[in-house]
Amino acid sequence: MSFQFAYLLSVLPTLFAAALVNARLAAIIVVIAVLGGTALTILRSFKIAPVNAIIAFLISFIRGTPLLIQIFLFYYVLPAIGLDLSPEAAGIAAIALNSSMFITEMMRGGLQTIDPGQIEAATALSLPRRAIWQSVVLPQLFRRILPVLINEITIVVKGTALLSVITVVDVLRTAQQIASASYRPFETLAGAALIFLLMNLVVIAAGSLTEARLAVRRG
Secondary structure (H helix, E strand, C coil): CCCCHHHHHHHHHHHHHHHHHHHHHHHHHHHHHHHHHHHHHHHHHCCCHHHHHHHHHHHHHHHHCCHHHHHHHHHHHHHHHCCCCCHHHHHHHHHHHHHHHHHHHHHHHHHCCCCHHHHHHHHHCCCCHHHHHHHHHHHHHHHHHHHHHHHHHHHHHHHHHHHHHHCCCCHHHHHHHHHHHHCCHHHHHHHHHHHHHHHHHHHHHHHHHHHHHHHHHHC
């Protein structure tokens, strides 16, 4: 079966429409993951041994198991304990938890590069801990981890494709449905790959633009 470029072009509008689902889910996941990763980073800074031990265990679990299994756990196991999530909700929760753990690890690394003298000076000025985090630590921290954060966002965008296995009708599932009906998997899967590539190119371009603007502000 030869590759038909014209057929690829004909299915792209349908795939682009389905890509809105991936874009919406990825946006929600990124917001939750950044907030979750930030909260975990602040929580770890309190150096409460039992809490840090639980977070360390979760990080090890998330790092050591495939994202697909984590999605299955949220979708198939949680109903057994009375928490029945929709496919989208289960997918968002699983990927957001996964990404939160990686973001808090990025922030932990970035935190070590911030001059502790700044925090000591803010503390000497009797600034409350919340103000120190909001005005001194977090702005610098997000600026320093921005390149790896952009990379994490691209991983989240690609990760939304895994939600097709729990019946979320996204780009990949739509491509599979079209391929099953037309018997042309090459063109439809190539179209899905092209759309994910375009979405991540937009993320990378937006990240690069943000980095450039921050660099200009810093002089």
